[in-house]
Amino acid sequence: MLSRVADSIYWMSRYIERAENVARFMDVNLRLMLDLPLGAEEQWEPMVNTTGDQKLFVSKHPVAARENVIQFLAFDASYPNSILSCLRSARENARSVREIISSEMWEQLNQFYLMVNDAAQSQQTMDEPAEFFAAVRNASHSFGGAMNATMSHGEGWHFCRLGMQLERADKTSRILDVKYFILLPTPADVGTPIDDIQWAAVLRSASAFEMYRKRHGRILPEKVVDFLLLDREFPRAIHHCLIKSEESLHLISGTPLGTFRNPAEQRLGQLRSDVAFAQVGDIITDGLHEFLDGFQTRLNLVGRAIFETFFAIRPLAEGARFK
Amino acid sequence: MKFDGYDTGGFFDEMFSPDCSPRLEAKGLVQRLQSLPDGELQRRQRAAEHALLQLGITFNVYGDAAGTERIFPFDVVPRVVGAKEWDRIERGLKQRIEALNLFLDDLYHDQKIIKDGVVPEEVIHSAKSFRSQCVGLNPPRGIWCHITGTDLVRDGDGQVYVLEDNLRCPSGVSYVMENRQVMKRTFPQLFEATRIRPVVDYPSRLLEMLESLAPVSVLSPRVVVLTPGAYNSAYFEHSFLAQQMGVELVEGRDLVVADGLVMMRTTTGFERVDVIYRRIDDDFLDPLTFRADSALGVPGLMDVYKAGRVGLANAPGTGVADDKVVYAYVPKVIKYYLDQDAIIPNVPTYMCWQEKDRKHVLANLDKLVVKAANESGGYGMLVGPHSTKREQEEFAVKIQATPRNYIAQPTLSLSRVPVLVKDHFEGRHVDLRPYILYGESIYVLPGGLTRVALKKGSLVVNSSQGGGSKDTWVLSNGGGGEAEGIR
Numbered sequence: 009m010l011s012r013v014a015d016s017i018y019w020m021s022r023y024i025e026r027a028e029n030v031a032r033f034m035d036v037n038l039r040l041m042l043d044l045p046l047g048a049e050e051q052w053e054p055m056v057n058t059t060g061d062q063k064l065f066v067s068k069h070p071v072a073a074r075e076n077v078i079q080f081l082a083f084d085a086s087y088p089n090s091i092l093s094c095l096r097s098a099r100e101n102a103r104s105v106r107e108i109i110s111s112e113m114w115e116q117l118n119q120f121y122l123m124v125n126d127a128a129q130s131q132q133t134m135d136e137p138a139e140f141f142a143a144v145r146n147a148s149h150s151f152g153g154a155m156n157a158t159m160s161h162g163e164g165w166h167f168c169r170l171g172m173q174l175e176r177a178d179k180t181s182r183i184l185d186v187k188y189f190i191l192l193p194t195p196a197d198v199g200t201p202i203d204d205i206q207w208a209a210v211l212r213s214a215s216a217f218e219m220y221r222k223r224h225g226r227i228l229p230e231k232v233v234d235f236l237l238l239d240r241e242f243p244r245a246i247h248h249c250l251i252k253s254e255e256s257l258h259l260i261s262g263t264p265l266g267t268f269r270n271p272a273e274q275r276l277g278q279l280r281s282d283v284a285f286a287q288v289g290d291i292i293t294d295g296l297h298e299f300l301d302g303f304q305t306r307l308n309l310v311g312r313a314i315f316e317t318f319f320a321i322r323p324l325a326e327g328a329r330f331k
Numbered sequence: 332m333k334f335d336g337y338d339t340g341g342f343f344d345e346m347f348s349p350d351c352s353p354r355l356e357a358k359g360l361v362q363r364l365q366s367l368p369d370g371e372l373q374r375r376q377r378a379a380e381h382a383l384l385q386l387g388i389t390f391n392v393y394g395d396a397a398g399t400e401r402i403f404p405f406d407v408v409p410r411v412v413g414a415k416e417w418d419r420i421e422r423g424l425k426q427r428i429e430a431l432n433l434f435l436d437d438l439y440h441d442q443k444i445i446k447d448g449v450v451p452e453e454v455i456h457s458a459k460s461f462r463s464q465c466v467g468l469n470p471p472r473g474i475w476c477h478i479t480g481t482d483l484v485r486d487g488d489g490q491v492y493v494l495e496d497n498l499r500c501p502s503g504v505s506y507v508m509e510n511r512q513v514m515k516r517t518f519p520q521l522f523e524a525t526r527i528r529p530v531v532d533y534p535s536r537l538l539e540m541l542e543s544l545a546p547v548s549v550l551s552p553r554v555v556v557l558t559p560g561a562y563n564s565a566y567f568e569h570s571f572l573a574q575q576m577g578v579e580l581v582e583g584r585d586l587v588v589a590d591g592l593v594m595m596r597t598t599t600g601f602e603r604v605d606v607i608y609r610r611i612d613d614d615f616l617d618p619l620t621f622r623a624d625s626a627l628g629v630p631g632l633m634d635v636y637k638a639g640r641v642g643l644a645n646a647p648g649t650g651v652a653d654d655k656v657v658y659a660y661v662p663k664v665i666k667y668y669l670d671q672d673a674i675i676p677n678v679p680t681y682m683c684w685q686e687k688d689r690k691h692v693l694a695n696l697d698k699l700v701v702k703a704a705n706e707s708g709g710y711g712m713l714v715g716p717h718s719t720k721r722e723q724e725e726f727a728v729k730i731q732a733t734p735r736n737y738i739a740q741p742t743l744s745l746s747r748v749p750v751l752v753k754d755h756f757e758g759r760h761v762d763l764r765p766y767i768l769y770g771e772s773i774y775v776l777p778g779g780l781t782r783v784a785l786k787k788g789s790l791v792v793n794s795s796q797g798g799g800s801k802d803t804w805v806l807s808n809g810g811g812g813e814a815e816g817i818r
Contacts (some may be wrong), residue, residue, distance in 0.1 A: 009597055009598050009599075010579060010581065010585050010595060010596065010597055010598075011577075011585075011596050011598055012582065012584070012585055012596075012599060014598045066486050100561065101514055103566070103570070104560075104561045104570075105580075106570040106571070106574060107570045107571070107573035107574030107578075107579075107580045107581075108574075108580075111386075111574075115385055115386060118385060120387070122384070122385075163598070260598070318598045319598075
């Protein structure tokens with residue numbers, strides 16, 4: 009597969025997953041706000057903080073209010089991680105690999121883009137943001153379905169899945185982080201029904217509520233963290249995403265699992281095994297936010313190693329390998 | 332939806348005779364369109380447009396920040412070509428391509444046709460698209476023009492003419508395929524009842540032809556499509572063809588010449604490329620041979636080509652046959668190489684470099700169509716009857732300054748077909764671009780792209796100038812005594 013093509017496929021699916029997750033963590037906030045006790049003020053600043061792009065936001069908006077946070081994260085064309093920008097980038101990437109992905113994937117992505125573009129220009133979206141976020145989630149799921157059902161599960165598909173899973177791991181860590189930034193009315197509220205309600209909202213935003221119930225039953229903060237971070241089977245859990253990423257990476261290169269032949273495999277292998285053997289109690293004692301921060305940094309290094317290994321166009325001096 | 336009140340306006344109409352009865356080959360179609368309830372055709376037109384938008388067959392509107400995209404305008408009423416007429420066109424195109432190919436091979440070798448005084452030397456050597464770098468090239472089996480899209484028009488008297496030869500990188504065939512797919516979605520019953528020659532096998536024929544260009548020692552050749560990139564206006568077509576053929580779509584930066592071979596950069600190293608269907612012009616193909624500032628091409632590609640280690644379609648240098656002065660000699664070219672008269676005639680052409688012709692052109696600028704010899708896409712053109720005095724004066728100056736660069740033709744009264752305008756039909760002018768493949772033998776895709784000037788009264792069908800397209804139905808042979816091809 010052409011390096012340029014692999015690069016485009018990888019970013020196409022990363023951007024789609026990113027768009028879905030931006031919708032998800034705005035959704036978590038909407039839910040949290042709904043459950044606030046009477047008289048409490050809405051908090052939108054934490055939203056911006058979780059993205060890591062607060063500087064750009066502050067330069068454009070004096071205060072973090074509902075309307076301008078949604079506008080910024082969903083539709084700001086000059087903000088590269090807004091849902092609209094993600095869809096544009098995904099589509100531009102897809103356009104350059106249209107002959108590699110299936111027509112069904114292209115059509116799905118194109119419709120997804122047109123839907124978001126329309127929503128950006130409609131007042132209805134601001135009145136009913138939850139509906140829009142649900143539509144984004146569904147469109148992304150449809151894309152994933154088209155991808156799994158219509159594209160051969162070969163090299164291109166694995167680059168697609170690799171991009172999707174790494175992005176999802178990163179974004180689940182940020183959804184967990186939203187809870188860290190959200191302030192409880194008083195510190196004494198920790199462990200009270202309000203706290204429980206907020207954790208339930210976090211689970212729902214990751215589509216994890218029902219699966220969590222089956223696995224752990226009662227909502228306990230430690231168990232929620234355990235589920236979203238360390239569960240092997242839940243598809244949005246970080247551990248699960250890393251397992252699938254590693255699988256794809258090794259199927260692309262042909263390197264047996266458990267060994268490595270390039271920096272991408274080495275870094276991802278280290279990260280996956282650290283998560284595999286982690287204890288949720290230790291994580292919480294040492295600080296969940298700090299853990300997530302460190303995780304995000306290490307995940308970025310995995311991304312960089314993938315770029316160096318597969319996408320960077322090597323100079324000829326390194327010698328052509330013939331097939 | 333009725334054709335009552337439809338006016339052929341004194342033009343040759345592809346669907347109706349002058350007495351307003353449907354032509355034989357269009358009878359079935361007209362009946363079916365007439366039987367549709369009110370509003371149904373408009374609904375299907377909208378459905379077709381929606382399908383094109385969903386398929387992403389769009390082009391960007393530059394300078395629009397909202398990211399608006401438009402579809403290439405499409406009219407839902409098909410254009411029908413009868414079997415007999417098509418057979419003649421097909422024979423004519425095969426004849427023309429065979430002769431043009433012999434002509435190209437001769438021009439880049441012995442130039443017998445010049446020595447025999449049939450085509451003047453200065454016409455060839457003054458053609459901008461004549462490539463001295465290609466002299467002595469020997470493409471496989473002596474074939475230069477593998478893919479051609481010839482523009483045909485019909486004049487008021489019903490005669491079909493060749494308007495232009497496009498032997499460089501003709502585009503539009505993807506719209507033929509997509510239009511057909513959309514029409515099948517939109518009018519399934521019509522397809523069941525009508526015997527229309529299929530176009531769906533074009534990509535496999537194209538691939539077969541391209542594979543035949545591989546170096547003989549290669550058993551299973553790797554074919555690629557070379558595109559200038561995602562921002563090229565024909566990018567949709569490049570990726571469409573690559574996808575339909577199941578081959579890699581590459582950009583110049585993906586390719587590199589190493590050890591005398593063309594290689595592409597992949598995630599696991601370099602892999603050999605055997606045949607390149609290039610959709611970039613000669614000028615940009617190889618900066619070491621042609622334009623040195625080209626960033627789109629592959630340095631060293633021409634050396635590999637000359638050594639016979641990679642196939643190129645089309646061969647470089649074919650553009651000389653597109654020159655509009657050279658065009659004027661094609662009937663003589665056919666006579667010279669094949670000893671046959673041209674089956675499809677040329678439009679009579681005045682060559683401004685000849686004094687007698689130039690005088691005539693300058694005196695009749697208000698009646699003629701003047702074209703720059705080396706432009707395409709409807710640029711550099713004066714349509715006399717639709718022009719202002721001032722435009723005519725500007726062209727007179729240009730013609731006198733560089734007479735070699737201009738030709739003129741009588742303004743044809745292009746034939747028309749009905750298009751859907753709001754709630755009724757109106758006639759609009761059309762041309763037809765069939766596509767011809769030259770591999771082991773010559774193949775003509777039945778039909779081709781019907782381009783239609785959607786602006787009322789306009790004669791310019793190019794998409795850059797407000798043109799759209801229609802599906803083109805070539806009927807099958809053997810319809811028996813009934814209306815041709817329609818059961």
